[in-house]
Amino acid sequence: MNVHDFVEFTVFGLTAGGIFFVSASGLVVTYATTGVFNFAHGAIGMMAAFLYWQLTVESGWPALLVVVLIVVVIAPLFGLLIERLLIRGLYGASLATTLVVTVGLLVGLIGIAGEIWEPQRRVVSPFFKDGGFELFGIGFFQGGGSDLFGVPVTWHRAITFFIAVAVAVGLRILLYNTRIGTTMRATVDDRDLVALNGARPAWAGAAAWALGASLAALAGILLASAFSSLDIIVITLLVVDAYAAAVVGRLRSLPMTFLGAMILGLLVNYTVGYLPFAFADDRLPRYLQALPSAIPAIMLFVVLLLLPQARLRGSRLISASKVKVASLRSSLLGGVLLVAAALLVVQFASTDNLFELGKGLGLALVVLSLLPLTGYAGQVSLGQLAFAGVGAWAMVEFGDTSPWLGLLMAVAITAAVGAIVSLPALRLDGLYLALMTLAFAVFMEVLIFRLESILGPDSNLVPRLDLPGLNMDSQGTYFVFMAVVYALLAIGILAMRRAAFGRRLIAMRDSPAACATLGMSTNRTKLLVFTMSAAIAGLGGAVYWGFQGTVTAVEFTMVASLVVLLLAVIGGVSTASGALLGGLFFAIVTIISQEIPELDWLPAIAPAVVGISLARNPDGAVAEIAARLRDQFLGRRTKADGDGEHDPLTDLDATLPLGADLTPVQIEALDRELAIEEVSVGSR
């Protein structure tokens, strides 16, 4: 082993670790203060990086001015705006709702960036082109290149690392030595109690989002200047990688996050350095060069395995779903209607439109996999399209012998993969499952699907299922067949919902703690439903890509997986018709964008915008309208949400630490509660 190389990779690793920390600390601050995990963090960093390029390279402004402008002014204002418009109403909301909003923001920002900055080569120069300094007698960069054991330590790298340290120290001081910081930390523990004590949790939340956005922007700019060329997805993903570092700190501890970031930075760079392809590209297959980009996902998987079992949480404030469960009769009727509608579409749609509608229907099969998982069990997966990709691959791989064997393998393999992916996150809060599935989607996108032995760089033929007496090669016949598959799946899922397992899923969503005290192993139940959901996605993928006829690796991106979740929310995540509506929504948006060239941005942005606006009601607009109509015609009124759930009297015991200083409101409440006999309230 060579000292020079080791030092070089270590220097690179610490620099990368510094950037990971800056990014991860922003995530930790927003999550710890507001309880909302910002999936759009990476996209904010990406926007900042492109804006930096725009102002420094295109407009020629001085770099320092632009950094200050973005990090101190623009990004915090953007963070405030997001908090005010999207986040403030979400405190205490269900995980699915908060996830959809920030995931929608992520997808939307990537879509907007793609519209503003067309793909082209963009180069951002490092902060300092020359000059250097000396440390312990070792010349760092004199005249543009000084060295440590002969390794050039550029000013840029040194500064990146020092910025990370400064951020760490600054955050520590902010959180522990200032009033706003104390309020921010207290807000995490109990929002209502902070308000009772006269502090302003809303203010703390806004400050946390401003700070988080600022740190995301700083990380994005540091990354941009470390890269030879800017790419929307690459920069977003790199900021996303910081999730793994934040999880080391359990999304709360900054020192542990720092440690996690440094480990991550070093791991990535040692992987680059010590796998032989770094030295001789031709010695290893080229695809393995993507391994370093999969390191964060692997690290997340391992860290989640090591985290201890989380405390089971009780019910969230907003939980109950008002969706009626369809009876067997109405689900059969719905199935027949769907197949009839499909037959009509085949008669009247043009070839092009039939193709887009068929893709929408295929996508709906994948979206349907979220019905038991998210709609019933309240767990969220951000990697459903990756599971569908596994299904499509299984069809390519095993469908040659017999398409039915291919389908069987698609279901079996995705179920197994689903079980493995969910395993480390089952013991933890639903957010970690979402993070794990996101890491899975990235892992599959950057490493697995591209493998020569999986899908490779070219397109693959996907066989279609054959049925006796039917010409499945006809688009129309296969379209109707997909409608039949959807109807059967939906009828089956609804039957499961009406059975004991379905009741258990709803019960687990409403209160995991109560379920455990009734004898349910929540880990086992989560594993079952996640495996089932992955299997449905795999089946959907096998059928969908059969319709399309070919499949390529680039179709299974992380962003596309996120869109699947948004479509589920758009149609309604807890109804069997919701997935169909979501799929159709996407098909119609695509058709519109093809008909009207000015609207070609629609498919990239519409799911995000509509998804965000519907997130507060994840049952979907259709379910809400149906419920209103039902109430109108049947004369039934539904009671307001959360009625009587939060009685300040009964909450006191749960929220008051021993020996806490009491506010007058609390003292009065206590007095009233203790006035069990004839004790007079005013006697204190």
Next chain:
Amino acid sequence: MEAVDEAPGAALDEAPGAALEVEGVTVSFGGLLALDEVNLDVDARSVTGLIGPNGAGKTTLFNAICGLQSMRRGSVTLDGKNLSRSAPHVRARRGLARTFQRLEVFGSLSVRDNVRVAAELHNRFSDVTGEADATVEPILERVGIADIADEYVDSLPTGIARLVELARALATEPKVLLLDEPSSGLDPSETSEMGNLLTEISSEGLAVLLVEHDVGLVMSTCQRVYVLEFGRIIACGTSEEIRGNEQVQAAYLGAGRGD
């Protein structure tokens, strides 16, 4: 702890081994001792009361007993089996059930389905082979919520939702039942019905541990009462002994109490 020693426990059933034995349970939050060496026995065929001011640690003790809160020290023994290291669902399958002070109902299920989920879980993990539905209706009747069985629990007032929690707990056919303020939200006549129900189910063999602020209910139903203050048991005895205990009056009823 002196008061515990002084309490003669005259009315206690002296059968060896209580249904639930809590020994030396200590829980701390950060540096704060929420429970300090708590000892407590709950006998079968009896209702045991646990009272104390807010913040005394009653709910924390419930959480520690059923496994939702990890303990620093101590043991929880159910019917002679040490469950201190068992997961909550394992404890539940061994015969421990509870209700929650802060409601934990399944709001998007009907009253009947709330109870049915519990009965189905119980049937799955016990030797019972009958239909879960057969056990649900009698329990709904017994708790007095059969007439609202098809309502969604989310739309019920707090007091009634507590009855749903009680019915749900009973559907697991527990040996030990922990009730966290079951009467809060009930009117006086409903509260007295609740008292009768508790006496009845305990007489069938169940061990009930009752946290309650309604002193009337505690005094009329409990054979033995523990008093918890600042995480410690400060007294234990029959209702009469507790009522007359000055230390309890000082701690629980506060200095404002005139007579």
